Amino acid sequence: MHDTLKDRIQRRLDTLSDERAYQILDYIEFLESKYAEHRPAPASVFQRFAEGVEDTMRAGKLSASTVAETMGFLNKAMGVLNGVAAAGKSVAGDVISAAKVEKKD
Numbered sequence: 001m002h003d004t005l006k007d008r009i010q011r012r013l014d015t016l017s018d019e020r021a022y023q024i025l026d027y028i029e030f031l032e033s034k035y036a037e038h039r040p041a042p043a044s045v046f047q048r049f050a051e052g053v054e055d056t057m058r059a060g061k062l063s064a065s066t067v068a069e070t071m072g073f074l075n076k077a078m079g080v081l082n083g084v085a086a087a088g089k090s091v092a093g094d095v096i097s098a099a100k101v102e103k104k105d
Contacts, residue, residue: 019064046078 013021032040043051053074057067 017064018068022058022064022067046081050074050078 013024016024050071054067054071057070
């Protein structure tokens, strides 16, 4: 899908309520199951978890605003966890680099 089309769709989505956006998501997932030309990019562990929570809440017939608010909190928490994971990778990289330098000496 080209960028102009994505932008056009996004502008239309921005005008809709969360309830209508969930209806559109359901329709997109239906179309994807029938007509997708290729598989979507794999979701991260955090994304799969969040989508599972969201789907469970929707299946429980919670209001769209409740689901949206909960997902907002969950997205903030995932942002923190992603930051922690990135910091951990950075520290691990520094430790490995330091170990390589010491090994050469």
